[in-house]
Amino acid sequence: MLFRCPHCGDRDHTEFSYLREFDPDAADDTQFRHVYLRRNEIGAHREIWQHVYGCRTVFVLERDTVTHAVHG
């Protein structure tokens, strides 16, 4: 797969490290869900990745879990 790093542009996915699902409304009273539950969507899925073998930028990437289509 090719991921688009906001800083470096298109790079092979092996340069990136998956951190976690993107959780736009993490708050104290939703901590349990935020820490333990995963949505594991079929289709468009927002994830946090880091360009660990590059500039180390942490960013949100939308990846389709069925087609592997990626939107930076």
Added chain:
Amino acid sequence: MASQPWRLASGGAIDRTRTLRFTFDGRELQGHPGDTLASALLANGVRLVARSFKYHRPRGIFGCGPEEPNALVRLRRAGRAEPNTRSTMIELFEGLEAESQNRHPSLEFDFAAVGQWLAPLTPPGFYYKTFMWPRGGWPFYGHWLRRLGGMGTAGRLPDPDRYDQRYAHCDVLVVGSGPAGLAAAQAALGAGASVMLVDERDALGGHLLHAQARIDGAPASKWIAASEARLAAHPKVRILRRATAFGCYDHGHVALLERVADHLPAPRPNQPRQRLWNVRARRIVVAAGAIERPIVFNDNDRPGIMLASAARAYVNRYAVAPGRNPIVYTNNDSAYAAALDLARVGIRVRALLDSRAAVAPRLSAAMQQAGIELRTGCVVSGVRGARAVEDVLLDGGKSLDCDALFVSGGWNPSVHLLCHLGARPRYDEAIHSVKPATLPPGFHVAGGAAGSLSLARALDEGWRAGREAAAACGCTDESGTAPRTEAEEPCGAEPLWDIPRAARDGKAFVDLQNDVTYRDIELAHRENFRSVEHLKRLTALGMGTDQGKTSNVNGLAIMARLRGEAIDAVGTTAFRPPYTPVAFGALAGRERGEHLIPVRRTPLHAWHLAHGALMTSAGHWMRPRAYLRPGESFDGAWQRETRAVRGAVGICDVSTLGKIDVQGPDALELLERVYCNGLRSLQVGRARYGLMLREDGMVLDDGTTSRIGEQHYFITTTTANAARVLQHLEYYAQMVWPELRVHVASVSDQWGQIAAAGPRSRDLLARVVSRGQVDEAALPFLGVVDAAIGPVPVRIFRISYSGELAYEIAVPSRNTETVWSALLGAGLEVTPYGLEALGTLRIEKGHVAGGELDGRTTPADLGLGRMVSRTKRFVGARMLGRVALADPQRRALVGLEPLDGKSLIRAGAQLVEPGERTPPVAMLGHVSSATYSPTLGRPIALGLLAGAASRMGRTLVAAAPLLNEAVEVKVVSPAFYDPEGLRMKPT
């Protein structure tokens, strides 16, 4: 016997001026450059080349390319021995050694061939059934089945060859260099695109190499040569021969295996054997051609039976007669060309049998002109002959004698690469096979792979696909013209799925490689394995090295008939990479042995090695366990080192600690939010021990935070968690609180770090510092100063892991050894100590490390609950407040001592009540770290124990049942040595 008796007197693309010697099963044979092993074996009259997978039936050469299901051999010897290589793809070289496989003891006399008479007892899936019945039978059957069934055996010696990996990028990747591929490559180049053209054979041309055709008014070979010259001369083109595109992956990634040196006796010096290419192409044109389909009838696996296209290839390209009295059997027009090519070189074709009731007049006229008897409406039910085909049996009872039978059941497009990304091909009534229905993004298909089975269409589609692919890359120049050939009639196949009644009870093979017969598919259907995926798993249809290249469509069609449904309704099995087998060596590339995982060495590595250090790996790091003096034992060494620290002074290389620089106006704010302990009161020039928690409230890591300047902090992490902690900080700084003005950078590699510990450590430092003060006033406990040792600027932290008066000296990496040597040369007796002493010192103090920071412990579990701030918010605070985490029955840190004062306690042992022996025994806790304490003169250990407070002083058993060990232990405070901490802060 004359050499190569089956070689034709002239023709072919072989070099007759040179002779190559090779052996097959030890027999010395000859061939020519340009031969494959298969063509050379045929030239020498070798028909029996293999025994089959399950029944050990005699098998010959069936195809002429990657589809070959039968003629697999073990090639080369010793470390280079490679089983299951397809003789049709091996280019002959001088001294080639090949052996047949799966025969006991020899190809001619295979005892295991009795297996075919046992066939009624061994239907598909029978060995799965032995799992269930007879009870206990599987180990017995398993042993013999694994020996008798199967393919070649892998070598056990290390592979002496090198494998390389490369990356490449291009606008248009063209897979296959037949007419469609060559046209596509030229069209794309003409439009201005950069092009990569790959072909699995040693020469470009695809099936044109095997045929007689004309393009642009000249023989095809001229067009191929001109095309190749044009492409090769252009700087935007890369041509790879002997390179198989074996897998298509997301976003234009195609993996290729280039067989760089497989056509040589051995790779040349500095040459890899194979090279794995990872290609990133913006568009991909698949012009992989089509593979001829066999026909199912009784004993259709006998040596001498071959695909008609293969027979044609052997005659035209290799100048070998695959038979002297052959019969051609077909359901379509393409085999007529093969029959004519055979006749043209003087082979008397006994007859051409066509299953169709009528054929086009031009075909019958051509047969008449060539003197070949044409029988239409003729179906073959089987053959006679055990080691080789002798007679063809026609449905209806007649027979015809022959020495070879060339079959063509139509053509199957090579759709594999188009399906690796998940697309399933659809059955197409026009070609009676499956072809791509939808293309993955970025893909184009042309020619045989698209189901277009004529040269004119292949050229036309190839050219168009090349233009379209280039246009998609923004290249729209219009140079060059599409190649032309005379219009051809369509292939005109008629389905031949009905198996003659007479063949239904015999051995009519659908999958030659896996010995799957028509009856096996019938049985699968009867047992309700009706889905094609179930059929595949039960019978192994379409598995193995050829992945059903010749068998899949026949299998689908038969299952459809049995189910009484249309073939399209039955569906197809998934096509997965690799297209053809790939050696593990190629996938591993150079990342093998010591290159598999990088090794990290500290700046003092060379010194350690030169001074008797026994090294060990700690994660990626190499660290000294202890420094052995001449004649000293390992235990003697680390115990001496431990005593030296307690009694005088020792120094230890702690460069492997993670070191992170945190700077910016909001540096303190970030650290306040990620450490559970307060840092606001930390003054410049002071250090503090701290804990970071995960979101779930468990301890992530411990270390020290030092304030170097107003907005400048320096933190250390454990060796093991250095990368994780950095990532943790980066995640919060960049994603969660991007408004914080703070930079986080790893400086682990920029700083070497040396611990100096022991009652005389201050004397030692005082002797070596050339700038700065280390007395109590200038550098109190948990103080930090900038100083210099000799010419080297250093940062000295007064922190203690050992519990003694101690310092850690951070040194610019490249000067670490200078400082280390200065410490050793200061005139005191300074003892270097290793990991073993370091561990013992901290266990004596009850300090936690990896064994206790196991991701299941909270600060309170570790006896560090008082560090947790009650007044601020920090990562993990919310979840740390969960009621269950305050349960006194949670496992918490304790010390353990053997009751007898001498038995060693095993790390990892379970803590149980004494006297409990019969499972299930309640496991109350476990031993997390253990050592012998030279200071106390007895073994000690740390453990995590449920209800620690209530069990203090009690006797438990540390049990390691797998080692049959049980030691009675007493539960004590984890602070074994100097519990008041007076030694760290001498007055």
